[in-house]
Amino acid sequence: MSEEERPTLRVLEAPAREALPDTVEAFLARLGGPTLVHLAGRDRSRIRAFSTLLHGNEPSGVRALHRWLRSDAQPAVDMLCFVGAVDAARAAPGFAQRMLHGSRDLNRCFQAPYEGHEGELAEALLRRLRDHACEALIDVHNNTGHNPPYAVATRTDPERLALCGWFAERFVDCNLRLGTLIEATEDDFPGIALECGRAGDPLADAAAFELVSRYFETDRIPWKQERPLQILHEPVRIRLAPGTEVAFADAAQPGADFTVVGDIDRHNFERVAPGTPVGWLRDGSPWPVEAHGADDVDVSQQLFVARDGMLQTRRELVPMMMTTAPSVAQLDCLFYAVRPRNVE
Ligand SMILES: [Zn+2]
Incomplete structure (x- = not known):
């Protein structure tokens, strides 16, 4: 497929469980590029956003998504799940490259002027997310070093603290402007980036799966901070x-x-x-x-x-x-x- 024919953002509607390949590598091959997976929830009137693999060497989120999609569970509400740097993740030996050589860091492209392939992709995703009144956004990442799970947000407000407290004990209020997805959507809905541990660590994969299960399946997001948090800024x-x-x-x-x-x-x-x-x-x-x-x-x-x-x-x-x-x-x-x- 030539560069011109390649869609900027693919959309996969409600994939049937039986139709999904049984390995995450085959799942990524099936997606073939950056994809928005749309799932139908029990309550079709509401929708949440989930994002992962903005960096190709951070596999926990997409492993969790793939595992969850192959389970019997149904989401509580509609879900928009973005799987980002599919090409970088698939490059040999797999989950080794943050972005492809010669490409830009996707999570630095969510700001004008939206240039190049990554910029167009970022803009297309933002348009789709804004078309829906999402209740929240969780963007799952891994670190390359040893870190406990923590959330990064652009504002310290009750909604973001509550989202963090649902999954992690550490909250980082980041006032840097880097061009990230959570920055770009901060006026649209409460969003956090969730760093769930070191890439390749089974504990990080388990934390991401726990997060996906709760975030997808819980009827009402508990908009109240459930535990004390270490807040850093x-x-x-x-x-x-x-x-x-x-x-x-x-x-x-x-x-x-x-x-x-x-x-x-x-x-x-x-x-x-x-x-x-x-x-x-x-x-x-x-x-x-x-x-x-x-x-x-x-x-x-x-x-x-x-x-x-x-x-x-x-x-x-x-x-x-x-x-x-x-x-x-x-x-x-x-x-x-x-x-x-x-x-x-
Ligand atoms: Zn990352």
Whole structure:
């Protein structure tokens, strides 16, 4: 199929359970590209939105969707389920690429001017979602490092806190403008991105299936926060400075400008004290990181200090989404630093 003939967004109406392939890989092959799966609920008058696989290397959400579709269950209300980076997920060896080489990160494309294939896809999805008055949106992701489940939202309001509390104990209010799906739909309906754990971890797959089952099958979303939440805000995005060669190891690596401490992701969501080592600096290599919050000012020198050949934290911070994958560090970021909301 040529580029012109390929539909931007496929729609799959109420797939019959028996017609679905029994592996998620075959399911993705059947979809053939980014697809909106529309399911008929017991109550046809209401509809919820679900999204997953915006990143091709984050399989838990689509595994959960596929498993749920092959079960006997019926959704409580109509469901619009978006499966995003199908091509990237299918590229060998499978679930290994965030996006295809030469493509853009789909979850950075939900903002004008909606250019290129990913931009058109994002715009087409937004149009479909807005045609319906969705009750809510949950967008399921995985991390590449060790993280507990947590929600990311663009506002701290009762609806979003309630959605988070249904599935996770940590809530991150993200005021960064990255071009994500939950940003683009924040005025349309309450939405959260749900990070359900590390890609490939069976616990993350189980958490995603639990989420899908509850979200699809529960008649009324409990719009009341059901448990106390750790609320974090004002994320600062820590990225590699351009041209920095990074490695992850438990000792400085020859050839790397910056060797990040190999098990750094163990610190996710912990309060990290000033003076904590982040990584080894190669002699004479330039400052390795940039750190930008919503105001786009580089605060990396306020957060970190170079001392004794290492990059260390300068002040207390709470890291999240720390990766130990060099490709993710290069393409996206090393981690985010957040602040607990009750402590300033
Ligand atoms: Zn993701």
